Amino acid sequence: MGQPIDDTAVNALFRDARTYTKWQPRPVAEQTLRDLYDLLKWAPTSANGAPARFAFLQSKEAKERLRPALAPLNVAKTMSAPVTVIVAYDLRFYEQLPKLFPHSPGMAKMFGSNPELVETTAKRNSSLQGAYLIVAARALGLDCGPMSGFDNKKVDEEFFAAGKPCFGCDQEFFPEGHVKSNFLCNLGYGDPGALHPRLPRLLFSEACSIL
Ligand SMILES: Cc1cc2nc3c(=O)[nH]c(=O)nc-3n(C[C@H](O)[C@H](O)[C@H](O)COP(=O)(O)O)c2cc1C
Numbered sequence: 001m002g003q004p005i006d007d008t009a010v011n012a013l014f015r016d017a018r019t020y021t022k023w024q025p026r027p028v029a030e031q032t033l034r035d036l037y038d039l040l041k042w043a044p045t046s047a048n049g050a051p052a053r054f055a056f057l058q059s060k061e062a063k064e065r066l067r068p069a070l071a072p073l074n075v076a077k078t079m080s081a082p083v084t085v086i087v088a089y090d091l092r093f094y095e096q097l098p099k100l101f102p103h104s105p106g107m108a109k110m111f112g113s114n115p116e117l118v119e120t121t122a123k124r125n126s127s128l129q130g131a132y133l134i135v136a137a138r139a140l141g142l143d144c145g146p147m148s149g150f151d152n153k154k155v156d157e158e159f160f161a162a163g164k165p166c167f168g169c170d171q172e173f174f175p176e177g178h179v180k181s182n183f184l185c186n187l188g189y190g191d192p193g194a195l196h197p198r199l200p201r202l203l204f205s206e207a208c209s210i211l
Pocket of ligand 1: 017018020073147148150183198
């Protein structure tokens with residue numbers, strides 16, 4: 001606390017971490033996916049609401065269900081990835097607030113009467129949680145390939161609509177169709193031989209101001 005983490009760790013999380021499109025033939029253990037969630041869950045969200053839901057597609061069958069929704073350029077990299085996560089958000093996330101934010105009992109009611117606030121809050125925080133997933137995956141030695149090139153409507157119908165399986169979750173949120181996809185993220189151990197040179201980033205002076 002109060003001290004920077006060492007440079008090797010910072011490099012692994014940021015400076016040396018890349019977006020991968022080709023994968024080593026090395027599987028990702030189910031325990032690693034559980035460890036991944038157990039890390040990312042600690043990162044902050046509004047009112048501790050944690051609206052993100054994560055569907056880890058690992059079986060060939062689950063991947064095939066995703067295939068028709070993928071943009072053509074994303075098919076090969078996704079079908080060959082050991083795991084593809086659908087980072088989604090639950091529009092009924094506020095129903096969990098009595099457990100997650102118990103000291104403020106009015107909060108669930110406030111969201112329940114304001115669908116616009118629900119949507120904005122769920123999207124913002126699931127995007128944050130998706131970013132936490134990327135950083136946590138890198139901390140566990142995994143590589144990532146995030147993607148927004150897919151048909152959200154098709155994914156929502158296939159994975160989150162009425163009557164669909166809930167991926168072993170212990171809540172009933174999936175079958176009722178109030179979970180929406182945000183973005184996809186391939187996970188695995190990347191093939192560094194397939195990387196193109198690193199693209200530039202904006203300078204501090206182009207992206208930031210200190211007021
Ligand atoms: C939300 C998001 C959506 C993206 N969508 C796609 C995509 O659909 N297809 C793709 O090939 N790359 C996609 N990318 C990858 C970016 O182009 C890549 O992360 C960026 O160029 C930085 O590459 P680097 O991490 O290797 O420096 C996406 C990245 C993010 C974070």
